[in-house]
Amino acid sequence: MLASGEWRDAEFADYNVEADAAEYTPGKTHVLRQAAERVKDVLVGMGFQEMEGPHVDADFYINDCLFMPQDHPARNHWDRFALEQPEKIDDLPDDLVERVERAHREGVGSEGDGYHSPWDEEFARSLALRGHTTSLTARYLSGVAGADVEPPQRYFSVEKAYRNDTLDATHLLEFFQIEGWVMAEDLSVRDLMGTFREFYSQFGITDIEFKPTYNPYTEPSFELFGRHPETGELIEIGNSGIFRPEMLEPLGVEADVMAWGLALERLLMLVTGFEDIRDVHGTLCDLEFLRDAEVVY
Amino acid sequence: MEGIARSLRYHYGDDRGVYVPDTNSAEWTIDVQDVPDERPCVTGAVIRGVDLDEDALDSLIQLQEKLHATMGRKRAKGAIGIHDLAMLKGESVSGADGNARRSITYTGVEPDGDTFVPLDDDAERTPAEVLTEHPTGEQYADLLAEYDTFPAIYDDIGLFSFPPVINGRRTEVSTDSRELFVELTGTDQWTIDRMCAIVCYALDARGATVEDVTVEYGDTELVRPDFEVRTKRVPHERVETLLGIDLEPDEVVDLAERAGLDAEPEGGDDLTYDVEIPPYRVDVLHPVDVADDIGRAYGFNELVPRYPEVGTIGGRTETSRLEAAARETLVGLGFEDLLNFNMTSEADNFERMRLSPEDDAVGAAAPATIEEPYSEDFTILRTWALPSLVSVLENNTHRSYPQDLAEIGFAAGVDDATETGVAERRTVAAVLARHDASYEDAKARLAALCEEFHVDLETPATDHPSFIDGRAASVVVDGEAVGVVGELHPAVIVDHDVEVPVAGFEFELGALR
Incomplete structure (x- = not known):
């Protein structure tokens, strides 16, 4: 009809253009993956390089390198997912192990004290699903990951971590941790605050509040609170601090390093207002919910 | 513990600088004799002039429990016992200096070697009986699993404390108590001395007076509490x-x-x-x-926030960029991108896919296993992702079809050749569930994906237990076998309560490089 020119004389019947069209289900990137991409975009824009590394790792990198005492309550078998098979890592760098053990036992520097806790290399070699992606940070800072870590540096990851926690609407056994750190000659609490203010403002979260807290591997340490853009509620959005000398010295780092971690899911909930993480993540997900989820950009 | 230390600091914040309570000199001694090797340390203090109302008593018990949970490592490293001093009988003996001295003894007792009436109880029990018959005993029995003799504290009347488990009823502290004996036992002297100091500071803050206690370890003698600055x-x-x-x-x-x-x-x-x-x-x-x-x-x-003037270059890892690009291509092909758990069960990962870890097939591998899983649904790390997608189909049969699902994610298997003993990789999996899903539909999408990345795809026939014989092929990319494509076996589909045919594929993300 178009080629023959018949269209010139044709009568086109009217459609009901207001009627509903057939439903179409488009391909779609998972809403948490969209959120992760958004976070990665922001961090790359702020000068951060991405890290990668193993989900199954030695407790040495997950905890010992972070100056977490071996008898710390968070390291007991209830909270971590220890591996049964395989059980231990074969090789750890001897000199690094020695420096880390000394920091645990004696502290660092002439004015430092160690922990009055047992330290056993066998425990350090035991394998577990990482409880946080700070294990990647330990690998990068120590040079084990093979990256250049002469200051200044900024690194990040948005990767899975594992917690042996009760399952509910806001907690799963697996979650995405946004991990980031900055290394420079002199970093202060003000630099840390300025970095977070900038990061969160990218997501419309302003009025960040810093509440001093305690964490074994950072000092000072802060819980971060942000105001929900819609409800106005003050919500915990992350943990941060400046790495302790007892962590950095054994890893061979002479500059200051500030770091933070937060759950991607929490950020997404804050930004989009969705309420039950189980609809989204895992085999019990609801395809309808995912199909209806608003695009994150 | 840090919280307690800090809140104490804030309590004393009204006074400036370091505050150290005065202590009176010791009347009481703790004699240490034949203690269990596993729990060699003891410390303590006497507190006089206590005035405890219900609230004060509660807060003292709460402090004790907080210290047990934190510094005391659930009582394994240090445990506190607080007693009514008036109920303790220690024979008064004149010391060398002419002053009267009284003592209690920290020692070891055979599990059935003596009896006492524990707190919240009215029957005489041996320490071994406490561990099996008393609720608190049951709770802490694990701590003593390796002990030959049990920690025990005696006065002249007899056994009155069974650390780290429970005190005897005879010396129970009440609101009528005016004088207290605080004892701590543990595995590390420094730790229990600090815990002791915290308890003493808290009682001092309530107006009580702290009195030293002598701890006699054979030839060494300690004066406690240790308030060293x-x-x-x-x-x-x-x-x-x-x-x-x-x-x-x-x-x-x-x-x-x-x-x-x-x-x-x-x-x-x-x-x-x-x-x-x-x-x-x-x-x-x-x-x-x-x-x-x-x-x-x-x-x-x-403090005024400032953005650090530190210049660095941002960037993504190559794997991260590749994964994002492959995901975008899959979505362009019409797939719904999914996100499933990396932990799963052997049933879902193998058995319900008709696969065995020993098979020579994609997805078959010795899985990394979890020592104490959260539940039987999460006992291993998945060795492939296709089972996760089939489970999503199973849980969404009430949702509209077609259900074309894809996931790019983590898979792992035991591999001695890697640093950690676990080989971890990114895998690409996809399923097409619809009334007319066929091998060709799956292969067409797989071919399009490979074409986008300019890699060469061949699909030689193969056998795979999860797929229909004669309708499965090996995914060979640039000459290397990296996955499988085919129509899922009816037994797998039926076992997942799905009522439409399912075709799908899975291969290693790295093959698209």
């Missing part, structure tokens, strides 16, 4: 660089005093402070902790 040398510059502000020495001294510390400036150009730290501050390990205290006293929220 430690000193750390803190550089002025470190305080300034940590907070990002300039401070006058007077200001630093003032802030330190407000934080419950004492600071003495030393030196001119290389200005440092000798900072005194009270005994309850177990959280101070390094000068940086003192700098943190000064920051808290200054008020961290008073």
